[in-house]
Amino acid sequence: MSVRALLLTGTVGVGKTSVAAAVGDQLRERQVANAVVDLDDLRRAWPAAPGDRFNTTVMLGNLSAVAANYVESGFTTLVLAGVLETADDRRQHAEAVPVPLTVCRLVADHDVVQRRLRVRHVDDHDGLAWHLHRSGELAAIQDESAVEDLCLDVSAVSVADAASRLLDLWDARDSRPWRR
Numbered sequence: 001m002s003v004r005a006l007l008l009t010g011t012v013g014v015g016k017t018s019v020a021a022a023v024g025d026q027l028r029e030r031q032v033a034n035a036v037v038d039l040d041d042l043r044r045a046w047p048a049a050p051g052d053r054f055n056t057t058v059m060l061g062n063l064s065a066v067a068a069n070y071v072e073s074g075f076t077t078l079v080l081a082g083v084l085e086t087a088d089d090r091r092q093h094a095e096a097v098p099v100p101l102t103v104c105r106l107v108a109d110h111d112v113v114q115r116r117l118r119v120r121h122v123d124d125h126d127g128l129a130w131h132l133h134r135s136g137e138l139a140a141i142q143d144e145s146a147v148e149d150l151c152l153d154v155s156a157v158s159v160a161d162a163a164s165r166l167l168d169l170w171d172a173r174d175s176r177p178w179r180r
Contacts, residue, residue: 003071003099005078006170009147010106011138012083012131013117015154015162019106020081022163032077035070039063039082054083056092064096071098083138090147102173104166105148108155110136149173 006023008016017038024036043059052058059082067078084090084103094101108116113135121128142148150169154162 003076003078004174005067005080005097005099005101006166007080007082007084007093007097007101007103008106008166009082009084009103009142010108011113011135011142013113013120013135014106014108015116015159016081016083016106018159019154019162019166020079022159023079023166026160026163026167027077027079033075034077034079035075036079037063037066037081039080042066056089060092060096063093067097067099084145084147085138085141086145087147102150102170103148104150104152104169105142106152106154106162107139108153110139112155113139 008020008023010016017040020036020038024034027034039059042062043055045055045058048055049057063080070078078097078099080093080097082093084093090103093103114132117128117131117135121131150166150173152162152166152169157165
């Protein structure tokens with residue numbers, strides 16, 4: 001079986017990390033060797049280099065090493081959760097991953113995202129304010145750039161249902177179902 005990668009993108013609070021984990025769980029149930037990576041974990045370092053506000057350079061270097069290690073270790077599917085803003089971001093991520101990369105943008109109604117962020121940052125007023133602002137800003141940037149291959153509205157579905165629908169979309173796009 002050939003190896004492939006899926007990168008879930010979307011605004012903050014849309015559910016990228018949760019859906020990626022659920023995709024990994026469903027792939028495991030189907031006996032598909034997979035690895036799930038939240039790209040925020042690969043950029044979590046301080047301080048950021050001047051001009052690299054989100055530690056993108058560090059994250060891409062880490063992604064390249066981690067993805068290569070997973071592929072060399074026999075994992076057939078990489079599931080990534082992270083933010084893409086531009087076509088150049090997409091190109092850099094695709095270059096960092098040594099297998100074909102499909103990008104799926106998760107979208108949700110503005111009110112749904114705001115509600116999720118309020119729950120996630122209930123004890124973090126400064127973080128909440130930043131994320132509430134960033135969610136709208138990032139959604140507008142992603143609307144404009146449209147770097148995704150697939151798009152899935154997760155406004156009114158459970159995480160498990162979103163993962164299942166996403167796998168169906170991905171299978172249909174690639175004509176290579178993972179079901180056994």
